[in-house]
Structures are given as C-alpha cells and as structure tokens.
Amino acid sequence: MAKIRRNDKREMPALNTSSLPDIIFMLLFFFMSVTSMKEVSYKVQFKVPQATELVKLEKKSLVRYIYVGTPTAEFRKQYGAETRIQLDDAFAETNEIGEYIVNERSSMKEQDQGLMTVSIKADKETRMGVIADIKQELRRAYALKISYASTQRTSF
Amino acid sequence: MADISFLLLIFFLVTTSMDVNQGLARRLPAPVPPDQKVENTDINKRNLMVVKINSANQLMVQGQLLDVKQLRAKAKEFIKNENDDATLPKLVEEDFGEPIGVVKYTKDHVISVQNDVDTQYQAYLDVQNELVAAYNELRDECARQYFHKGYAELDEDQQKQVQKVYPQKISEAEPKNYGGE
Numbered sequence: 001m002a003k004i005r006r007n008d009k010r011e012m013p014a015l016n017t018s019s020l021p022d023i024i025f026m027l028l029f030f031f032m033s034v035t036s037m038k039e040v041s042y043k044v045q046f047k048v049p050q051a052t053e054l055v056k057l058e059k060k061s062l063v064r065y066i067y068v069g070t071p072t073a074e075f076r077k078q079y080g081a082e083t084r085i086q087l088d089d090a091f092a093e094t095n096e097i098g099e100y101i102v103n104e105r106s107s108m109k110e111q112d113q114g115l116m117t118v119s120i121k122a123d124k125e126t127r128m129g130v131i132a133d134i135k136q137e138l139r140r141a142y143a144l145k146i147s148y149a150s151t152q153r154t155s156f
Numbered sequence: 157m158a159d160i161s162f163l164l165l166i167f168f169l170v171t172t173s174m175d176v177n178q179g180l181a182r183r184l185p186a187p188v189p190p191d192q193k194v195e196n197t198d199i200n201k202r203n204l205m206v207v208k209i210n211s212a213n214q215l216m217v218q219g220q221l222l223d224v225k226q227l228r229a230k231a232k233e234f235i236k237n238e239n240d241d242a243t244l245p246k247l248v249e250e251d252f253g254e255p256i257g258v259v260k261y262t263k264d265h266v267i268s269v270q271n272d273v274d275t276q277y278q279a280y281l282d283v284q285n286e287l288v289a290a291y292n293e294l295r296d297e298c299a300r301q302y303f304h305k306g307y308a309e310l311d312e313d314q315q316k317q318v319q320k321v322y323p324q325k326i327s328e329a330e331p332k333n334y335g336g337e
Contacts, residue, residue, distance in 0.1 A: 021157045021161060024162055028168065035171060051281055055179065125276060127275070128274070129274070131277055138184060139184050140187050145184075146183070147181045147182070148180040150180055150281060151178075
C-alpha cells in the first residue's frame, strides 16, 4: 500500500514573474497615453480660478499660453512679489504680448492662423487691471479667441 | 525587458501631469480703429442689463446688490423675458426655420459687464461663468423643446439654429475705478 506521506516542511513555490513585463507594459502604455508634457517651466506661480462652464482646448498646436502670477520663490528677489506675466520661458511686459502673438501666428500654417486660441492662465487673486491690459493687448493683436484657464468647480 | 519598461514607466510617471487644458472660452471684440470715433450706440434701456463688480467683489445688477449665486436666474429671466414684461428686453418675432418656426426672442438684449481695476480675477470669472451658464441652460432648454435632445447632442447646423434664438451678447466695458476711494 502506498503511504501518504505528510511533508512537515512544505516550501512555498517561487512566485512566477514571467507576466511582470506585461503588467509593467500595460502601466507604461497607460501613462504614455495620458501624459501631457509641461509646456514650459513656470517662473510664476498661479492657481487658476474655478468655473463650471468649461470647454476643453482641442489641438494643442493652436493654443498659446499667457501665464500671470507672482514670481516663484527663486525669482522673487530679482523681480519682487508683484504680479508678472510670463510668455514662453521668460518674464514679459504687457506691451510685449502683441509682438509675441504676431510672431507666433506667423509661425503657424496659414489655414490655422485664424484658429489660434490664447489661453490665459492667471492666478485667481490677480487684479482685473492686469487682465484687462492683457485683453486690450490681445484685441490689438487680433487674437480674439481666448480662454480663461480654470478648473472644474465642484461646489459653490 | 522588464527593466527597460520599468525605466520608461518611471520616466512617464514623473513627467506626467494629469491636468487637462480647459477653460472658459470667450471671444473678444475686434479692436476699434484709431481713426474711428467711438460712437455711443443708443441702446434702449430695457434692453440693457448692467452688471457691475466693485473692488470688494460685490455685484450690482440693474442698480441692486445681488449675490453671484442669483445671477444665473436673473440673467435667464432677462434673456428670455417669457411674459413680455415691459421692463425686460423687447421681444421680436422671427422665423428660425424648421423645426423651431416663428418664435419671439429678445433680439437686441445686451448684458454689460463692468468691473473695477481692483476686482479679483476669480470674482470676474464667476460672473462670466454664470452668464455663460445662463445662455447654456437656455440653449439646452430650447434644444430639448424643439429637437428633444440636449444641446450638446445636436449637430452643428442645429446648434447654430439654437444659437440664433439665444445669441450670446455679453459686452465688456473698459475697467474703471468704481467704488474706489
């Protein structure tokens, strides 16, 4: 008769890791598809305001950004704590916006030039005087499609 | 293999920023040519709704202090003028084509937003947001009434039709110093 032996020391089998690459790849693809690279390094800090009637900005290549906020800590010594404007990677004055817009527009394809959208990413504490100046400058440069960058408000 | 994908994974994890680009879309008016005189277009008083925001972010609508939460309802009432109120914008009859047909609407209404230099951006955007929301709600109601679908589900031509019934007319004045010292 066969004797059923009881092994007192049963060893745990090694964990099968052959499917690990698949899992990692899956995660990788997920992050690859949701990722959107930061457009620039911020020199101003801002918290965009909240709103409910949001429209998504399609076509990244048609969007140009204007950042408005107080300089980040490393630039505070040099530029003070007053609200500043950032275009691309540098601080700018209000009167430089027009030129920037014209330059950016001329670098676009001709059929896209009319579709350019300017997204104003401004801090919610900003005084409207600054924003109004920017708007006037944009009007002068015929950049009439604008978007006030904001986040979804969950409650009033 | 797994090492390489781990490396890539970590790279994307670090660079990823989930925030989507969204915002309140607005259209600025075209600039006035410098040689052109600013003409004061005569707007009938009943067609005009003035929303003023002062430096303390308080709202004045039609001469009355108002909370921003009530602005949407107020704007809807103004834009729609359901009961042909004499103090609200004049109703004009127009044919909007099938299936809307001939409808009365407030053709010449204007909502004017005026803000102070010291108004907070968030307060300004709240007002803009509520006004846009009022239009969106009215358009949605209109779409449901005539097309039995939400406004967002309509095709482009139908949306244009609905837009004609509720044309967005938010005008912005140059900022002035209201309620300052």
